Amino acid sequence: MRPKRISLTQHLIEENRRYGTVPEELRLLLEVVCRACKTIGNSVGKGALGNILGSNQTENVQGEVQKKLDVLSNEILLESNEWGGYLAAIASEEMETIHPISKTYPHGNYLLLFDPLDGSSNIDVNVSIGTIFSVLAMPEDKTDATEADFLQPGRRQIAAGYALYGPQTLLVLTTGRGTNGFTLDREMGSWVLTHPNMKIPENTSEYAVNTSNQRRWFAPVKRYFDEMQAGKQGPLGRDFNMRWVASMVTDMHRILTRGGIFMYPADERTVEAGGRIRLLYEANPMAMIVEQAGGAATNGLIPMLDVIPEKLHQRVPVFMGSKNEVERITRYHKETR
Ligand SMILES: O=P(O)(O)OC[C@H]1O[C@](O)(COP(=O)(O)O)[C@@H](O)[C@@H]1O
Ligand SMILES: [Mg+2]
Numbered sequence: 001m002r003p004k005r006i007s008l009t010q011h012l013i014e015e016n017r018r019y020g021t022v023p024e025e026l027r028l029l030l031e032v033v034c035r036a037c038k039t040i041g042n043s044v045g046k047g048a049l050g051n052i053l054g055s056n057q058t059e060n061v062q063g064e065v066q067k068k069l070d071v072l073s074n075e076i077l078l079e080s081n082e083w084g085g086y087l088a089a090i091a092s093e094e095m096e097t098i099h100p101i102s103k104t105y106p107h108g109n110y111l112l113l114f115d116p117l118d119g120s121s122n123i124d125v126n127v128s129i130g131t132i133f134s135v136l137a138m139p140e141d142k143t144d145a146t147e148a149d150f151l152q153p154g155r156r157q158i159a160a161g162y163a164l165y166g167p168q169t170l171l172v173l174t175t176g177r178g179t180n181g182f183t184l185d186r187e188m189g190s191w192v193l194t195h196p197n198m199k200i201p202e203n204t205s206e207y208a209v210n211t212s213n214q215r216r217w218f219a220p221v222k223r224y225f226d227e228m229q230a231g232k233q234g235p236l237g238r239d240f241n242m243r244w245v246a247s248m249v250t251d252m253h254r255i256l257t258r259g260g261i262f263m264y265p266a267d268e269r270t271v272e273a274g275g276r277i278r279l280l281y282e283a284n285p286m287a288m289i290v291e292q293a294g295g296a297a298t299n300g301l302i303p304m305l306d307v308i309p310e311k312l313h314q315r316v317p318v319f320m321g322s323k324n325e326v327e328r329i330t331r332y333h334k335e336t337r
């Protein structure tokens with residue numbers, strides 16, 4: 001009989017027993033990543049007392065000003081995983097190029113990607129933020145990792161997850177057999193399975209989008225937004241509610257919990273860059289989590305997980321959450337092509 005209180009380790013062992021999807025090296029890698037998230041969560045909890053607030057006075061490769069916590073979280077994830085022994089290389093939002101694991105350290109065949117701190121603009125105002133991660137495998141015949149090895153469609157992800165540093169510290173994880181949520185028992189320091197087999201409702205009347213970009217949106221998004229705004233009297237025949245936290249991880253956690261649609265479309269300002277959200281370590285892991293929870297995720301035209309990446313820090317338009325609404329906005333895009 002399974003114990004009543006199921007830890008992350010027990011859950012992963014059980015998943016492997018049932019489906020053979022979590023070999024020991026993958027489980028140990030995920031445990032290292034999730035342990036690093038606990039360390040980040042501890043720092044987040046200290047706030048001003050831990051000297052983690054404010055700007056680092058540096059810029060990342062994408063020209064964004066880094067917060068102290070962006071840099072610290074990146075270091076925590078990097079250091080713990082570098083010594084883990086299961087990786088060939090690491091890529092991060094905060095690093096220009098990949099970080100191959102030195103041959104003098106124990107090695108593995110997995111590739112780890114992360115957004116060490118998602119929702120940076122919310123750090124200093126004590127609003128929930130998170131860490132997003134994705135695991136890929138090195139192509140079989142290769143030994144030395146290059147940036148090209150990371151350019152795999154999201155469909156090939158072996159695992160994906162996020163940690164959410166909020167009133168509770170949560171971990172949401174998929175290894176391709178459903179999406180499961182864990183709560184950090186802060187006294188015991190362990191992740192406990194509290195949200196097994198999470199499911200996103202197929203229908204929703206709640207959207208999350210940064211409406212300050214409205215004037216720059218393209219026709220399909222404008223049409224959909226106008227229809228939602230029209231409420232009961234409009235073509236959708238019901239009133240919609242709006243929620244926007246501005247930490248994707250937090251907005252998506254709400255959507256995983258009670259449904260909704262998250263949109264970060266490309267607009268006139270960002271179209272050249274491809275959009276706002278990064279494909280490999282933001283959109284893809286979230287898309288895998290969403291699909292595994294019965295939701296949908298597209299770039300407006302095709303499933304996010306089928307997008308062929310061209311570069312490490314590639315940006316994409318993002319539409320994800322409750323299936324029927326994601327299908328609607330995707331259809332609107334196809335109709336206006
Ligand atoms: O406030 P904006 O510009 O609309 O951006 C909000 C979006 O930017 C992000 O914060 C980007 O993530 P980072 O904090 O990792 O750069 C998303 O989490 C969020 O949805
Ligand atoms: Mg982010």
Ligand SMILES: [Mg+2]
Nearest residue numbers: 093115117118
């Ligand atoms: Mg970030």
